[in-house]
Amino acid sequence: MSDEINQDSDSKTQEPRLWRDKGWTARVIKNEDDEGWAVAMIKDDEPEPALVGPWTMGRDKKNPKPLDANAFGTLVKTASEVIRRHEQQLHAILHKSLMVSTDTADFKISLDIVPDDDDPYAMLSAHDADNTQLAKVRVAPTFKLTKASATTWIENEFRKPD
Template structure:
């Protein structure tokens, strides 16, 4: 069993079900913080303040309830980040012409060296009518979409 799969339940370190919670000294003040790290990720999904213990010097120990809440909160942060990224990379609009109704989509591929995007058109039944490669900074708006349709779905300049 790999080390990261083994559950750990210590006062300042919990690891279970794909998550690690680690209580750390808060460098910004005299308090404590907790970092939530999802297995396989290089950076914490969440870092937040942690409660002081009764002695007002050491951190409160982690427990099952706190860990569960932290996992839920960190999962929500990741979910919102993924939704935001999806919204940035995938845009669409609906439009109608005298001939037909269309759904025009722009799907950006964030390649580190050479980002690009696919511009595609679907008919009212969801069948793909056209798909062309465009620059990642292509502006999908009503005007450009109508121009693309009028141009018989030829690749925009």
């Protein structure tokens, strides 16, 4: 029985209010905020929609316009872009780096935050111009990586910051 369920979830669905293909499901839903309709785009195995947006009314001005191949393709592209932007934003928040030049060398200092639910932390690391790792220490996830904090860390011979 479970094989039948898996096959069903992998197959295409092309109904007026429900399309499933390419790892995505588009579902036309009643817009709770007004008289209109909305479409929700859900990536397979995700609990929440990646995108919810207004959907066009049909010719009768009561029912939604049916989904079609062109609309579904556009929705997949848009929802994929939303996810990509979200991932880029999260990466930018969790991974920071900067270059610090001293009288003796240039250093790339990086801070990588690990957002663990129970024990979040960050790793502060230093690399030289050849990308050889010179130091790596665990710091609080609230550590602020700035030119000043990086310079101080270098001047303190990469000892763990307070």
